[in-house]
Amino acid sequence: MEKIIRWGILGTGKIAKAFATALREVPDAELAAVASRSLDSATRFAAEYGAQRAHGSYQALADDPGIDAIYIATPHAMHHENALMCLQAGKALLIEKAFTLNRREAQDIADLARARKLFVMEAMWTRFQPAMQEAKRLIDMGEIGNVRNLQADFGFPADAGPEHRLFNPALGGGSLLDLGIYPLSMAAFFLGPVRGVKGYGELAPTGVDTQASFALQHEGGALSVCTCSLNTRTPTTLTICGDKGFLRLHGRFHHTERFTIGLNDGSEREFHFPRIGNGYAHEAMEVGRCLREGLPESATMPLGESVELMGVLDQLRAQIGVRYAVD
Incomplete structure (x- = not known):
C-alpha cells in the first residue's frame, strides 16, 4: 500500500x-x-x-x-x-x-x-470522534463503575415530501435507518452486542416510520433505551450510567466535542476534545491506518457488527410494521 x-x-x-x-x-x-x-x-x-x-x-x-x-x-x-x-x-x-x-x-x-x-x-x-474515543477509554477504565444502562435520542423535524428519501420506502426511508442507527450503534459500542430488542413506532402515510422508540438488552445484561424521530427536535444527548456515576455526551452527541462525568458524591467534571474540521476526517484516517497495516477490518467498527446491527434494525422494522421491497 x-x-x-x-x-x-x-x-x-x-x-x-x-x-x-x-x-x-x-x-x-x-x-x-x-x-x-x-x-x-x-x-x-x-x-x-x-x-x-x-x-x-x-x-x-x-x-x-x-x-x-x-x-x-x-x-x-x-x-x-x-x-x-x-x-x-x-x-x-x-x-x-x-x-x-x-x-x-x-x-x-x-x-x-x-x-x-x-x-x-x-x-x-461518531465512533471515531475524539470525544467519543476518550469517553469509551474512561468508561473502560472504570471511571463510572459497572455500566448498566444507556439512554440516547436523535431527532429533528423533517420538512420533506413523500417522495423524499426520508419518507420514500423505495429509498429505505424512515427514522430508524436514517437516525436510529446512531443511538443503536453507540449503545452497542458502549454496552456490547445486542441480544434482545423491543420497539414501537409511528408510521407515515407512505408506510415508513416517522419516529420510533426501542429498548435493547445487551449480552452482559445491561439495558439501553433509544429514540429517533423525523417529526420532533430532540436534545440528541447520550448518557451512560454506572454504579459510580454517569457520563453524558452533550448534544448533538453524534459529533460532540464535550462530555460530562458526574459521580455519586455530586462532583462533576467537563471534558473537551476538539474534532478535526467537520469531523469526517477521523473515519477516513481510520481507513487509511487499516489499509497501511493490512488489516481486514476496523476493530472500532467491525464488519460483523455492522451486519448484526442491520439485523437488529430488521427486527425493529418488523415489530413496528415497516417493510421494504427487498425484505
Missing part, C-alpha cells in the same frame, strides 16, 4: 461534499476521483473539491486503477448494489450508514469482502 491513500467518492450529494471537504485535512490522503451518473455533476464536483478525475458512471470509478478506497455516498437503498460492484473490481470500501437496507444485503457485502480479502467499514463517523 502506498503512503498516500487515493480516494474515490461514489456519489455527489450532501454527504459526499462533507467527506470531500474533510479529506483536505487528512494526512497522506488525496481525492483521486469522483463518480456520478451524470458526467456534468461529477465534473462540477471534481472542480469544486479538487478531484483529479471525474467519471460519468459508478462502474467507471470502480474500475479506476488509480483508486485505493471508495467512499460510497449514495442513498442506502443503493449501497448493496454499489458495494458489490466495487468489491468485484477489487476496491476497499467505506460505506455510508445505514450500511444497507437489511441484514441479508449486509451479509452479502461481508461475504464478498472476506472472500476477496478486501477491507470494508461502515462509515459510523
Whole structure:
C-alpha cells in the first residue's frame, strides 16, 4: 500500500461534499476521483473539491486503477448494489450508514469482502470522534463503575415530501435507518452486542416510520433505551450510567466535542476534545491506518457488527410494521 491513500467518492450529494471537504485535512490522503451518473455533476464536483478525475458512471470509478478506497455516498437503498460492484473490481470500501437496507444485503457485502480479502467499514463517523474515543477509554477504565444502562435520542423535524428519501420506502426511508442507527450503534459500542430488542413506532402515510422508540438488552445484561424521530427536535444527548456515576455526551452527541462525568458524591467534571474540521476526517484516517497495516477490518467498527446491527434494525422494522421491497 502506498503512503498516500487515493480516494474515490461514489456519489455527489450532501454527504459526499462533507467527506470531500474533510479529506483536505487528512494526512497522506488525496481525492483521486469522483463518480456520478451524470458526467456534468461529477465534473462540477471534481472542480469544486479538487478531484483529479471525474467519471460519468459508478462502474467507471470502480474500475479506476488509480483508486485505493471508495467512499460510497449514495442513498442506502443503493449501497448493496454499489458495494458489490466495487468489491468485484477489487476496491476497499467505506460505506455510508445505514450500511444497507437489511441484514441479508449486509451479509452479502461481508461475504464478498472476506472472500476477496478486501477491507470494508461502515462509515459510523461518531465512533471515531475524539470525544467519543476518550469517553469509551474512561468508561473502560472504570471511571463510572459497572455500566448498566444507556439512554440516547436523535431527532429533528423533517420538512420533506413523500417522495423524499426520508419518507420514500423505495429509498429505505424512515427514522430508524436514517437516525436510529446512531443511538443503536453507540449503545452497542458502549454496552456490547445486542441480544434482545423491543420497539414501537409511528408510521407515515407512505408506510415508513416517522419516529420510533426501542429498548435493547445487551449480552452482559445491561439495558439501553433509544429514540429517533423525523417529526420532533430532540436534545440528541447520550448518557451512560454506572454504579459510580454517569457520563453524558452533550448534544448533538453524534459529533460532540464535550462530555460530562458526574459521580455519586455530586462532583462533576467537563471534558473537551476538539474534532478535526467537520469531523469526517477521523473515519477516513481510520481507513487509511487499516489499509497501511493490512488489516481486514476496523476493530472500532467491525464488519460483523455492522451486519448484526442491520439485523437488529430488521427486527425493529418488523415489530413496528415497516417493510421494504427487498425484505
